[in-house]
Amino acid sequence: MSVPAQPTSRDRRRWAQYLVDERAEAQVYRDLAARRDGEEREILVALADAEGRHEAHWLRLLGGEPARLPRPDPRTVLLGWMAKRFGSIFVLALAQNAEGRSPYETEPFATPTMAADEKIHHEVVRGLAARGRRRLSGTFRAAVFGANDGLVSNLALIMGIGATGAAPQFVLFSGIAGLLAGALSMGAGEFVSVRSQRELLDATEPNDYADEALPDLDLDANELALVYRTRGMPLPEALERARRVVSAAQDGSPLTRGSLDAPADHEVVGGAWSAAVSSFLFFASGAIIPVLPWMFGLSGLAAVITALVLVGIALMATGAMVGLLSGGPPLRRALRQLLIGYGAAAVTYGLGWVFGVSLG
Known part of the structure; x- marks a missing residue:
């Protein structure tokens, strides 16, 4: 230069x-x-x-x-x-x-x-x-994505119902029903997911089932090395580990208890109930926003526009947070989230309008 x-x-x-x-x-x-x-x-x-x-x-x-x-x-x-x-x-x-x-x-x-x-x-x-x-805990990540799911799904539901020409009270009740149904579904799904994951991880944890047999193994030709090899340990290292453990067991060392490996720490998975409650609340916090205009007595076009504005602000906020967390451009992620949410609402609004015309 x-x-x-x-x-x-x-x-x-x-x-x-x-x-x-x-x-x-x-x-x-x-x-x-x-x-x-x-x-x-x-x-x-x-x-x-x-x-x-x-x-x-x-x-x-x-x-x-x-x-x-x-x-x-x-x-x-x-x-x-x-x-x-x-x-x-x-x-x-x-x-x-x-x-x-x-x-x-x-x-x-x-x-x-x-x-x-x-x-x-x-x-x-x-x-x-x-x-x-x-x-960052999984709870924070679940907050962003759970709230976003609630925003998009309930906005789409309300836009679809509203486009059929339904009464404001019916739109409000539909929104509340969508909030509860979605939040309960999210909570139940998270509970089952976390509980199942913990059960699977628990099933893979080493235990002391075979510890009592360690003193009777042949020091030079024992099958304990196979246990370590199933856990990804190279052959030389597995053989050395097996000889050390068996030798200690035959000497009466305290190493015999749980010597096949200590149980892994799976607390990072979290609790099933806490995950379920968190998912319920996060989804509900997003799903309540499209319903607010009807809860405060608005109806017709005024309610629709207000809901779109409120949801648009929330979608851009969650999109920007996702962008920051992923290291991407926050504004681009915010606009992408906005287009996705509005796109889903536009589709259901169009379907609702078609059904409303055909039923009318």
Whole structure:
């Protein structure tokens, strides 16, 4: 990349913008680090220090601190505000997107090292965001998707019933019935799913059924190694483990109890009842929104438009959250969620209108 011999005033304004943006990004990482501890804190502090080195580069080119500086990028300002108050996975997801927009690859006055740094920063922040996503409980994920299911299904139901020309009271009762039916179905399905998963996992857990036979096994030719091989252990390691366990058993070591392996921790699956209640409430929280206009006495076109607006806002909010959690563009995900929800409502509205005309 060739560097212009003489920088212009436009170049200097651009450097000043880079300077304030680097400072703002470094502060975001410091604010996030203040809300973390251990290794994550160290990583975030190191990122802030790296942004500080980039800041020093632009200061050198500018010949010192300019008398007037531009405002930081509004997206970086928003990140800083969120980092101070929340310090959540959403901030890291937004920071990941910000690092992916670095202009240094095409900036003639940025060094190749700076451009490479920004690419690495993107991957580092992606890794931190991935840690946060993995720590998110299934309950939070179920909240987003359960509420979205309630929004779309009940909006579609109400639009279809409303298009037939049914009375407002009938639309209201249909919406409430749809809410209860859907929420109960979600809760029952989640209960069965989690209970079945726990039962399957329990059936795969090692136990001490054969522990009492360990002292009688042949130390050199025992079949305990086969047990470990069924669990994915390589042959040499399985043989060594089997010899160690049998030897300890024959010596009367406490290792004999449960020595075929400790039961796995499957608590990450969660409880069946808590999953069922959570799914019920999450679905209901979304499904109640399309019904609100009719609950407050609206009817006809006014109720339909109000329901569409309320559901549209909620759909965009859940879509944006899904985008943030997945590391994708929040606005694109929000618009996709909106189109899907409105598309389903449009189909059922059209069907309801057809049935209403044919019945009329």
